[in-house]
Amino acid sequence: MRDSGVVGNDVVDLTDPAIAQHHNRERFVSRVCGVEERARVVTAFDLWAHFAAKEAAYKALVKLGFSPGFAHRDIRVSADLRAVRWRENELELSVAFDEQCVHAVTWSARSPPVLARVARARGEEGAAARALLCELLAEGIGGSADELKVVRDPVAGAWDGFGPPRVERRGATIEADVSLSHDGRFVAAAAIVGNEIGRLTPLRLVPARPAPTWAH
Ligand SMILES: CC(C)(COP(=O)(O)OP(=O)(O)OC[C@H]1O[C@@H](n2cnc3c(N)ncnc32)[C@H](O)[C@@H]1OP(=O)(O)O)[C@@H](O)C(=O)NCCC(=O)NCCS
DSSP: OTOOOEEEEEEEEOGGGGGGGGOOOHHHHHHHHHHHHHHHOOSSSHHHHHHHHHHHHHHHHHHOOOOOOOOGGEEOTTTTSSEEEEEEEEEEEEEHHHHHHHEEEETTTTTTTTTEEEEOOOHHHHHHHHHHHHHHHHHHHHSOOGGGEEEEEOOOOSTTTTEEEEEEEEEEOEEEEEEEEETTTEEEEEEEEEEGGGOOOOOSSOOOOOOOOBBO
């Protein structure tokens, strides 16, 4: 576990017709949301904002050494979309959105400022998300995105066989916690960079208005 904080992020493509009516499907909503949260789910945005917050929190909680399992309902999102709680652990939350996608970022409290961005995917989603993360980090810490490489190490028992992503510069892991997400036409990335190596743009906690890319 990192001392300087962890981050998780998740993007949902709201233009996917396959998910447009899930907020009206009681069984799905109940699987994702607890009783209090269910009362808040009226629109597709409401549902997917909660879902993205929980997926982002899952990615951060795993890095804190927890195993939340397949338990969306157990990860609770505050009514103001500013915090996520799992058992006694609370993470900060920021949700940015427009009519095309919703992007949630969670991070451990007292972390250094968080960098986050969402963009339209150009080319293959995984590669596009990695390129976005390298771009974001290069802006945060200086230097060229071309020198950065996203690596996921094999981990036995992990759901897809690999651990969370990390970033190397010229072969050495950089002091940053990072997160990737991709869904449909959108890719997203988030990072917390150790203060010692960078000048940072603080995260803005106000949801952004429609734009192809934004910082939270
Ligand atoms: C891990 C999980 C959250 C990924 O979310 P997703 O919506 O499927 O996909 P996303 O595009 O948002 O995220 C995928 C990225 O997460 C990252 N990731 C994978 N495992 C990770 C982990 N253990 N911790 C942090 N990040 C991880 C990877 O970088 C991956 O991108 P890549 O495949 O291009 O390398 C999701 O697959 C999942 O839910 N797994 C089961 C765990 C679970 O119970 N989740 C719900 C709990 S609320």
